[in-house]
Amino acid sequence: xxxxxxxxxxxxxxxxxxxxxxxxxxxxxxxxxxxxxxxxxxxxxxxxxxxxxxxxxxxxxxxxxxxxxxxxxxxxxxxxxxxxxxxxxxxxxxxxxxxxxxxxxxxxxxxxxxxxxxxxxxxxxxxxxxxxxx
Ligand code: CO
Numbered sequence: 001x002x003x004x005x006x007x008x009x010x011x012x013x014x015x016x017x018x019x020x021x022x023x024x025x026x027x028x029x030x031x032x033x034x035x036x037x038x039x040x041x042x043x044x045x046x047x048x049x050x051x052x053x054x055x056x057x058x059x060x061x062x063x064x065x066x067x068x069x070x071x072x073x074x075x076x077x078x079x080x081x082x083x084x085x086x087x088x089x090x091x092x093x094x095x096x097x098x099x100x101x102x103x104x105x106x107x108x109x110x111x112x113x114x115x116x117x118x119x120x121x122x123x124x125x126x127x128x129x130x131x132x133x134x
Contacts, residue, residue, distance in 0.1 A: 001090055002082040006112075006132050007045070007052040011065045011078040015044060015057040018075070022046045022053065033057075036111055040064050043111050054081075054111065079118070079128035087115050087133040099123045107133070 012018040022028040031045040040063040046053040084090040087107050100120035110116035119129040
């Protein structure tokens, strides 16, 4: 069911410092920073030949990554995103298997303008999983 790895998301406290690491130290191709107020984060994408790295910085109060950064002062891998062909079919299959879908279970439009869902880390080897309809 799961397809390509769409991205690995890394939560950071300081986007300018993270961009310097990925652009200057690692020589990556880095996008502009985009505020995503609906998601409580700002994003920068690092485009790699086979996937992307999504850098996430908290935006506003009650950012969904604020707690994560309290526990991980240096930042860290926050979630991984797999592509699926049909997000509704994927959700229904996972729910039937007993997996927990976060939020109200309805896909939201993610940072790429495509429907996404998040799955509970306790059901997926301790990793927050995002599904994105390809
Ligand atoms: Co993501």
